[in-house]
Amino acid sequence: MRHPIGTGVRARVVAAVAVAVVCAIGATACSSDTPGPTAASSSSENVYESDREQGVLATLGALARAERSGDVSAATGLVDPAATPDFRASIARTARAFAAVGIGTLDYRVQRDTGDGDASGELGDSGQLGELTVPAALQQRLDAQGSSDSWVVPVALRYQFAGVDQAPTTVLRPMVMARYDDRWTVVGDAGPLLGTGTVRPQFWDFPDVRAQRVSTGGGTSVVLDYPGSRGLGDRIRAALPGAVGAVTAFWGGQWPRRAVVIATDSTSAFAGLARAQGDTASAAAATVSGDDTGSSALGQRVVFTPNAVQDLPGPALDVVLRHELTHVAARPRTADSAPKWLTEGVAEYVGRRGTYRVFADAAPDLADRVRAGQLPSALPDDAAFDVSGPDARVAYQTAWSFAAFAAEAYSPQRLRALYLRLAGGPSTTQAQSDAMSATLGAPGDAVLDRWRTWLTAAVAR
Known part of the structure; x- marks a missing residue:
């Protein structure tokens, strides 16, 4: 189901246009000589929406540049004073992570049409951005700070590991943003602020991620690990070229022959990144798409559990890695x-x-x-x-x-x-x-x- 863009317009702004709407709908209550909505008023609304979107995109563009370069100060400088400490810390962590792993493409977009993707992790069961408004207590705080507008924005983050991903991976991450004169700030992730959902974890949401690059049959593959999974990451890096070769020997060369593999260091990280439900104790690894646009072949990631360190001795790791890479190779078909x-x-x-x-x-x-x-x-x-x-x-x-x-x-x-x-x-x-x-x-x-x-x-x- 397609949903309209979130308005989140301040109450006093809504009231200003309500008269024209009532007159247009309730024609019997208006004189026949009273002009209805004109092309000029429609144009004014379009200019207003375009102005809002351009202002938001300017802030999101600055955020992307700061995060890609690892400029924590610049990234957190775009965060609203009303943001929670946890959100502010997450922005700093994201900037460090993107700089550490060497992202190629990184940008934010206002995604008016969320397509077939699933934003329910952020927005709960409704997922209807057009129906969401900023909670009264938060709005009052923004008012007190001098904000003139607020918006629940359907943000889509796109990122790509250069030389690894064939196309950018899109992550739907709606945000609440606030306006001060011509400047917009990021207040926080929409789901937690509105009480309608949680943020679906991504690799950058866990601290101190490390990226190791290794040459495989199709170019360069990437292994991500964390403080508690450095040893597992090293083992995967060593095994990856042979595993890619084994998959290619069966499947042929009609796949990228490179991959992104993530070694998690906590069960919560594995459950979040693998989108796993229920008991994961018996799992060793999973292959999932990180893309929220409905394409299961984009953003393929192989995710290992922290238990793999002790549960996959010797050649057992090779077996699991080859198994999961077979899924990566075959996924488009x-x-x-x-x-x-x-x-x-x-x-x-x-x-x-x-x-x-x-x-x-x-x-x-x-x-x-x-x-x-x-x-x-x-x-x-x-x-x-x-x-x-x-x-x-x-x-x-x-x-x-x-x-x-x-x-x-x-x-x-x-x-x-x-x-x-x-x-x-x-x-x-x-x-x-x-x-x-x-x-x-x-x-x-x-x-x-x-x-x-x-x-x-x-x-x-």
Whole structure:
């Protein structure tokens, strides 16, 4: 649903135009000789709105320049005296972060049309900027400071890691801004000030971020880490070139072959950056889009949990990194409705390829079931992959086993062809059977029967 731009016009300004509006709507209450709204008045309103927007953009432009250069004093100098200490500190932290990581593109825009993006993290369930006004207590404080106008502005921040991101990532971050003569200041993030939502965390919202650059197949990749995850960041940096190469060996060169990988140092940072809900204790990493415009292929970020330090010793980190980078490579061709046995199974196959000696090394739980005569009757459904659920381990291992079988029995190229055939989703049982016929040369039932025979033999090796 599309929403109008937030007005947030001061009460006395609204009252000034109300008479003309009432007269135009209530025609029976007005003399026929009374002129209605004229082109001149409409033009005046357009000039007023344009003037407001240009003034806001001037402040936001100055903020972007200060943050990009790491000029904390200049950035915080644009913050309103009525802003909370926490918000002021967040602006300083953002300036330090952008300077530390070396951002290429950074700008703020007034995004009148928020498109298909989700601003609910900032604005709560309503998300209707046009309906939001500044709370009375805050407005009174702004009045006392001499402010002549206030506005709940639909701000969009765009940033891009130069040489890494193919296009800027857009983050919707509505702000409350106040006017003093011809100058505008930033009062704070709209959601917290209006009590309608929270700010969705970004990598710059956590202190002392560090960026390490490493050459990978497509140019330069970036690893971000924090004080408590420096060691993990170093390990990821060392593993990244090989992981990109492993993904390219399967997927081909039709992906950027570079990425942004974030090593978090707290569970709250992982949950926020990965947009994770529920229990994340069993998670190792996630791949998410940081873009709020509705494009899941933009702003792809691989985010590692702090638990990865102890939970991913040795080659286990390589497996997870390759798995997640497979998602990055395949994302532009993959719909959210694609079957998870396909998307997760192929990612597991790429991740584990060449890292195990026997079947049970890669799929111990599934191996136990096969030995007990409990062969899978079908490929797992999407619900089985819930990482907090009891069947997740077996679901991932089962999906991996099917991908490993298809690559061995048919070829890695045919497995990739099967992925591309089904990745557009949604996919019915019949569609999956037809895809197997087209890419593997046999209908679904025959392929699954051959897979179960392969499972029995693989476990017995």
